[in-house]
Amino acid sequence: MIADVGGIVIGVVVAAVIYVVVLWLALAFYVMRDAYRRSSSPTFHMTARVLGLVPPFLGPLVYLVLRPPRTLEEQRALALEEQALFEPPTDGVVSRPCPTCGREIEQEFIVCPYCRTQFARRCVNCDRSLRLGWALCPYCATEVGAPPLTRTAR
Numbered sequence: 001m002i003a004d005v006g007g008i009v010i011g012v013v014v015a016a017v018i019y020v021v022v023l024w025l026a027l028a029f030y031v032m033r034d035a036y037r038r039s040s041s042p043t044f045h046m047t048a049r050v051l052g053l054v055p056p057f058l059g060p061l062v063y064l065v066l067r068p069p070r071t072l073e074e075q076r077a078l079a080l081e082e083q084a085l086f087e088p089p090t091d092g093v094v095s096r097p098c099p100t101c102g103r104e105i106e107q108e109f110i111v112c113p114y115c116r117t118q119f120a121r122r123c124v125n126c127d128r129s130l131r132l133g134w135a136l137c138p139y140c141a142t143e144v145g146a147p148p149l150t151r152t153a154r
Contacts, residue, residue, distance in 0.1 A: 048067075
């Protein structure tokens with residue numbers, strides 16, 4: 001009967017040792033995977049491997065203190081969020097610089113609101129924007145050159 005108890009104790013001790021070794025290797029694997037997710041530095045990866053494997057159970061605790069606070073994916077997402085916050089909002093308005101003063105103006109402007117340079121004019125018939133050199137509206141075929149001469153009766 002004592003031999004049976006001794007065999008059971010040995011079996012429990014062997015199972016406990018196997019459990020502790022598997023737990024140690026799982027922690028080492030976690031440390032290595034986490035190091036690859038948090039840094040692209042080969043030196044950091046090697047340090048994480050050493051901390052995960054060499055001092056059992058103490059190394060992963062040291063790694064948790066030394067590791068970077070964010071993963072590479074979290075850093076990229078945070079950088080994109082900051083970039084979106086600092087960029088000026090766009091309302092879908094296309095802008096261009098004024099050729100005279102250089103300030104940003106909307107593409108559809110016919111006059112610069114800053115320096116009053118005229119870029120285009122409006123058709124009197126269809127109200128579309130026309131370039132200054134056009135004598136005829138290409139949209140409605142209205143003459144837009146010089147204003148028509150009116151005859152006065154004598």
